[in-house]
Amino acid sequence: MTKPIGSKCNIDCTYCYYLSKQPLLEHSKRQDARFSEEMLEHYIKSYIEQQNFPEIVFHWQGGEPTLLGVKFFRDVVRLQKKYCPEGVKIENNLQTNGTLLTDEWGKFLSKNRFLVGLSLDGPELIHNAHRTNRSGKGTFRQTMKGLEVLHKHKVNFATLTCINNVSGASPIEVYRFLRDEVKSPQMQFIPIVETKSFRKTAPQCWSSEDQVYQGMPEADPSHLQSIVEPWCVSAEQWGRFLIEVFDEWFTYDVGQVHIPYFEAWIESWMGRVNPLCTLGPMCGKGLAIEHNGDVFSCEHYVYPEYRLGNIEEKTLEQMQFSSEQIKFGYAKEATLPRQCRECDYQFACFGECPKNRFLRTLDGEPGLNYLCAGWKQFYRHADPYISMLVSSMGYAVNKTLNAQAMKIRFK
Numbered sequence: 001m002t003k004p005i006g007s008k009c010n011i012d013c014t015y016c017y018y019l020s021k022q023p024l025l026e027h028s029k030r031q032d033a034r035f036s037e038e039m040l041e042h043y044i045k046s047y048i049e050q051q052n053f054p055e056i057v058f059h060w061q062g063g064e065p066t067l068l069g070v071k072f073f074r075d076v077v078r079l080q081k082k083y084c085p086e087g088v089k090i091e092n093n094l095q096t097n098g099t100l101l102t103d104e105w106g107k108f109l110s111k112n113r114f115l116v117g118l119s120l121d122g123p124e125l126i127h128n129a130h131r132t133n134r135s136g137k138g139t140f141r142q143t144m145k146g147l148e149v150l151h152k153h154k155v156n157f158a159t160l161t162c163i164n165n166v167s168g169a170s171p172i173e174v175y176r177f178l179r180d181e182v183k184s185p186q187m188q189f190i191p192i193v194e195t196k197s198f199r200k201t202a203p204q205c206w207s208s209e210d211q212v213y214q215g216m217p218e219a220d221p222s223h224l225q226s227i228v229e230p231w232c233v234s235a236e237q238w239g240r241f242l243i244e245v246f247d248e249w250f251t252y253d254v255g256q257v258h259i260p261y262f263e264a265w266i267e268s269w270m271g272r273v274n275p276l277c278t279l280g281p282m283c284g285k286g287l288a289i290e291h292n293g294d295v296f297s298c299e300h301y302v303y304p305e306y307r308l309g310n311i312e313e314k315t316l317e318q319m320q321f322s323s324e325q326i327k328f329g330y331a332k333e334a335t336l337p338r339q340c341r342e343c344d345y346q347f348a349c350f351g352e353c354p355k356n357r358f359l360r361t362l363d364g365e366p367g368l369n370y371l372c373a374g375w376k377q378f379y380r381h382a383d384p385y386i387s388m389l390v391s392s393m394g395y396a397v398n399k400t401l402n403a404q405a406m407k408i409r410f411k
């Protein structure tokens with residue numbers, strides 16, 4: 001996950017987890033918070049050299065990467081061609097809020113086959129509840145103009161929809177808007193979860209005394225003394241969101257609308273490892289690189305405690321396979337609380353992202369996922385339908401992949 005402009009953005013969403021990185025990583029003190037030409041070339045060259053796959057994918061994210069202008073990405077493509085070995089295919093994914101997209105961008109993205117992730121939270125009122133500019137005005141209209149550009153130039157895109165306290169309350173409205181008006185070919189839903197201390201305190205560096213029990217009122221974002229920010233989705237809301245969207249999708253849209261969560265769960269129910277890192281047994285495969293060359297364990301762990309080094313000092317391979325990163329990767333499974341190990345749905349959930357594991361289980365063990373109640377509610381509801389889908393595809397349902405089975409496989 002490459003962040004060539006760090007956390008700089010032209011808008012100011014309430015729930016952004018990245019804008020607060022500026023003081024944390026002292027970005028504001030740097031004169032030019034963006035990849036320099038030399039850094040860009042060095043990065044592209046080493047990223048390509050250190051992979052041995054016939055397809056190499058670059059992920060460009062922000063902040064808002066389109067602030068860098070089309071020229072920056074022309075250079076990206078030029079450098080990728082310069083260092084691309086024969087027979088290797090290079091792909092680019094670009095995540096954007098869409099507000100700066102013009103015809104020039106449309107032509108460029110289409111010609112160079114970029115896959116664009118467009119951040120769009122739903123219809124106008126829902127989108128504008130949190131996706132605002134610096135003067136507090138909603139950005140819906142500008143984002144929809146960006147969407148027009150993508151359609152006009154036939155750019156391949158997916159929508160990235162943040163599920164927060166507002167969008168989480170209207171699942172069907174959000175889903176139908178994305179399906180019928182946006183004509184989103186792929187919908188990614190991202191639950192918004194941040195503790196009140198997220199601006200300064202890295203995940204897993206929380207004091208265990210701050211971890212409240214599952215089900216306590218302080219675990220709900222609407223409570224005055226909540227441990228999470230008020231704009232977060234609640235566990236219950238998240239479960240209901242998934243259930244309502246799943247039911248609509250299962251009834252009308254299977255095979256037509258792509259929803260990575262649902263498609264990945266079909267794999268889980270077939271006994272395979274879930275391809276999404278959040279629902280699989282391991283972390284650590286997606287490093288984050290900042291505009292100054294600093295590399296972190298994951299884009300959700302861009303905190304000084306999780307800095308692995310800088311591409312000017314170490315190779316990406318050294319950082320990817322460093323003892324810190326290997327430990328980080330295995331910790332996802334190793335730190336599962338008993339409640340997860342004994343859960344019927346561990347095979348599909350694996351305690352979800354460790355960033356969100358800050359509750360105590362009912363018997364007091366720290367490290368339970370904040371959304372656990374919602375995940376479980378969804379799994380119980382969807383289980384018979386996903387099983388039916390798997391069987392109708394001619395596969396056996398296999399729900400035995402758990403931490404124990406993974407240990408045997410890893411040996």
Ligand code: SF4
Nearest residue numbers: 277278283284298353
């Ligand atoms: S910390 Fe979360 S987002 Fe990062 S690799 Fe692990 S599961 Fe994925």
Ligand code: SF4
Nearest residue numbers: 340343349351369372
């Ligand atoms: S549903 Fe809850 S208990 Fe089960 S694995 Fe997921 S987080 Fe753990």
